Amino acid sequence: MSSSTNSQPSALMQPSKSPTESRSSVVKVETNESTYICKICQTVVILKNMTTEYLDEERDLPLPRQKKGIDHTQTEPIRGFFGVKDMFAFENVGFTRSSEGKRYLVCGECEQGPVGFVDPVTEMNYVSPERLDVLPDVAAAAVEAGK
């Protein structure tokens, strides 16, 4: 697992420095243009335009379902995460306890996941579009019209 952010332990102490300057080019200023929902229960996890960056990098995420009788956590590499610092940017999300020093994000209704992770150094919250579904345009329009 690569970790572009680990070289910046003092990032939090330097608010004047923009994150895109201080981190590698795998982080882009880009927001999520879709509303993302849980693949299992369709609850909205995050509305569109709520994230502040896109991390174009591969990270290992634990598989939602672990095979029985294996003593280590099975993971798969996932590329591309939307990031946001403010946890209240999410509509419905759960934060796991820490496992091997890492915390993960899950659906706030049915707990399926992980759908993302918390960067232990920067405390940025990253969600994976791959682990979520896009709210279809028709439904999104209805949401915007107020139900």
Next chain:
Amino acid sequence: MAKTYDYLFKLLLIGDSGVGKTCVLFRFSDDSFNNSFISTIGIDFKIRTIELDGKKIKLQIWDTAGQERFRTITTAYYRGAMGIILVYDITNERSFENIKNWIRNIEEHAASDVERMIIGNKCDIEERREVSRDRGEQLAIEYGTKFLETSAKANLNIDEAFFTLARDIKSKMEQNEMRAGGSVSNTGRVNVGGSGTQKKSFFSNWSCNLL
């Protein structure tokens, strides 16, 4: 970024070990989740978004990490809490009697104006009931709180409990705002909708086997 909600409430679940606090917060949607990564490591807190009277409210709901077993819930856990759900188990007399002790603990460690509510959980197992609904209601009257019997297993009254507490906190805050003479708080409200709380979920797939 503009604020996209009207209120943010931090809520806690408190009560004896085994009364079902974690299950109240945690809903498995499917049996195979028993074997999932998430049920193994557990959840610290959830953020849920609800709408009350046209206001968008973020709830941050915390579960204990099991400290209640050793009665070591202290100021750190209570910090910033605006609402507390006190939970007992209707099949466990002792857990009901201990509500008084938990209230004392809250009075000692939490903010003095924290909103409280009492719930009697596991009301799906009537045949093992040790605490009548009437006694639950009386206790709530004694402490001036709302009361509900719930079942995390059958998903009965769980959403109602969170909504009731959120509504009480909101009314209190609005009264305070009016008293302060200020206008209602700044609202950069965006389109709400889609938050999962309207959804009635998962009556059938009970599998809260926690580690």
